[in-house]
Amino acid sequence: MRVLITGGAGFIGSHYARQLLGGAYPEFADAEVVVLDKLTYAGNRANLSTVADDPRLRFVQGDICDAALVGELMRGVDVVVHFAAESHVDRSILGASDFVLTNVVGTDTLLQAALAAEVGKFVHVSTDEVYGSIDEGSWPEEHPLEPNSPYSAAKAGSDLLARAYFRTHGLPVCVTRCSNNYGPYQFPEKMLPLFITNLLDGKQVPLYGDGGNVRDWLHVTDHCRGIQLVAESGRPGEMYNIGGGTELTNRELTERLLTELGADASMVRPVADRKGHDRRYSVDHAKISAELGYRPTVDFDEGLAGTIRWYRENRAWWEPLKPGALVTG
Template identity: 55%
Template sequence: MRSGKVLVTGGAGFIGSHFVRQLLAADDIEVTVLDAFTYAGHRENLGELLSCPRLTVVEGNILDGPLVERLIETHTAVVHLAAESHVDRSFFEAGNFVTTNVLGTQILLDAAMRCGIAKFVHVSTDEVYGPLLSGKATEEFPLRPTVPYAASKAASDLIALSYFHTYGVPVCITRSSNNFGPGQHPEKIIPLFVTRLLKGEPVALHGDGGHVRNWLHVQDNCAGLELVLRCGEPGQIYNLGGGTDLTNQELTDRILAKLGAGWDRVRFVEDRRSNDRRYAMDWSKIADLGYRPQRSLDDTLADTIDWYRDNPDRWAPEPRNPAAPIAAVNIENTRG
């Protein structure tokens, strides 16, 4: 897909809003954002983009089949980022994760199939591979999720691939490592630790702090997503890694140093249930398309911290009442 009109689900969320900004930087793309504007999705994430004549914002839910089909039939591609994504929440709301992540994906794929979409990029996570004590997961690695969130994403990956094999829907899947950067909801570890430390509060480190994660700047992930949208081969999976591998203790040490805080601000607590010891992916496949991460955690962590320091009103937005009705079609066209 070289140009056209792209529907981005979850486009007002953390990764989604950065991705919309990435797309609109090119003048050959029009973008429609479909977002339910729950606790993690905000128009403020789109900021100045709301005045762009090539952006349309639609408030709605991916579970709303008629709305989804009306939107997809006027677009050439879908990039599907809308998801329940927080591991801890999935322990207590597993049903919501399965409904949104699995059924929501299937509803989108059904509409894409009927409308003859040119490209469908399904955005997933390295957590579907489960823990690896050594080595790296390639795209052919077995899926071994250990928590409801990761299981719901693995299931949605398989549903997406089945629509390629059965119906010919031109699906590509991306699986990225942990994203970080400005605008992330404070339920995730980097903004959680930063905002708590800025408020003078202690932070809690689970277990011995030796769990290993790869940290990829959100803009590098978005560059990879755009590359897959434009050049990815339907039916293929692409791991998006290449960030910085750190234990949680090493990550905490870097955050403390940037904020001039000491380890007396850290409390070691009982480990989280099913806390996978290590994630690691081989990303040579996407590298063959020209993908090269440009930003390291050490180079960009200070900028991320500065964003939270400058935006205290965004530290803990009030969640929207999930029982509140969502308008079936509430379109805010930024053309005015």
Template identity: 65%
Template sequence: MNTAPRVLVTGGAGFIGSHYVRTLLGSSGPGGPEVTVLDKLTYAGNPANLDPVRGHPGFAFVHGDVCDPVLVDKLVSEHDQIVHFAAESHVDRSIAGADAFVRTNVLGTQTLLDAAVRNRVSTVVQVSTDEVYGSIDTGSWTEDQPLRPNSPYAATKASADLIALSYHRTHGLDVRVTRCSNNYGHHQFPEKVVPLFITRLLDGGRVPLYGDGSHVRDWLHVDDHVRAVELVRARGRAGEVYNIGGDTELSNRELTGLLLEACGADWSRVDHVEDRKGHDRRYSVDWTKIRDELGYRPGKDFATGLAETVAWYGQNRSWWEPLLDRAAL
């Protein structure tokens, strides 16, 4: 009899969610976890991201909306644990219109949590972002810092985190929250800065640099992120928040220079554009807690990870070229 957990992964056709699913199933043999992906397949969801695991005996896919209470209740009743990636996540789109962000990120999370309480799910991992903390000039945010989100996207993720943690306190639900820094890697939808720049530069196009380019982000390879999420699912503590960092802080100008070099381009291909509204100056999380409690450390150095990412996009035009129209705002 298979005693391994049955895991429901929401948003599992997206960049990070699909990487988590491929990693979880790729490392498991007979008797490993069973994984069901629930994904609405919005513009950023791509069924091709799951092709490597479609033949796995422990894999199932359900096309549906995390805001659908009937469907969600049925699926949750058939699973032991939930890893919740499903979210609208592009800041620029949230500035243009926040409706979908409030619906998916807030209402969707609440719908999932209600089903988890009713069906006595053992564990829910709420996958969040460092953007909920807002901007920090010096130092790094620890998990006990107050949330001060500055974009509609970040505000909806902060709301989802607080709702999730309230279900732990109120209902005793085992909720664990992760907050990661900026992700990069293969299979990332080409609206985000790293694949946006790579695909445009590979096509001989131009790239936009917001403002003076001095905004600072910590970069985390998706391999390291999903490994950290899995540590939290397997060994994290109920009601706790875990920051996940990549230990690679770069200004946007520094990142642009590295991407130009990696793609064989120069600064003549860069357009300096008006800064984004409410653009946070710097994000930085202190990930001491997940290091000390769960043994996490980022394993992919940025130079290697970036080179591998550029190479993947160069070798997989058939994956990203059909997505370019959907990536345009």
């Protein structure tokens, strides 16, 4: 078996690659792994250092919009797990063009190549942000897509393309939509690593608006396990929500971080709210639970403590990445 992982040097993609090569997914135990990553600001070869010497791993630096390269790499591939994306809302507000190019055109390039190569399964990794904002309850997979940021709009476009390739061509595509991920190796412009590393350095953390925006937190290990279940047994043409089951306001999460890191409220710096800031995300993951046996297993308190510990012990990884990190939340 051969698996192509796009964006496999990023936060979530590298975790999936490390898990796969480390034996966490028995069904893929003997798989050859090809990682394709452009190594933009958020892609880092160091994220694969623990598996870099595995003979089953081939790393290719390249762009998913490069049709010739993608077509070459797709030959002989059985499963594609597509993580590669421009993913930060703040950056998309500053300029949407890169998001449209990578998330929409890049996904189309991959889908076309997978169709030509007769790939057996294509897992397109998306986000709960395509649904927009929900005041109460949780989104099922059938909820209309109502994205509110250029990032989520581009991801929604890629979701619809994936669905179209199944409906039009019969390409065996599944789409996963996850809630907010956290864990080691996350680029320090996202809320958790930005706040953790700021507090480790004795710096204030920037909290958007009134801090009342609600997110559901999902450990990257649980997310990748859900993706693997879809890769193995997901029904072609279906969408699967993957949630963590821990909803917190940004202020509640900030207060937990302050407690864990021995800081007080003076370390919080309120900043003007993000444009179009979604108030609440919440996905219903009953479908993947009923069909594929998914459930989140990483307790949030333990996962958060482990994440803080990782950043405390891996300063050499994140310190060079901090200059220019954007405000987030």
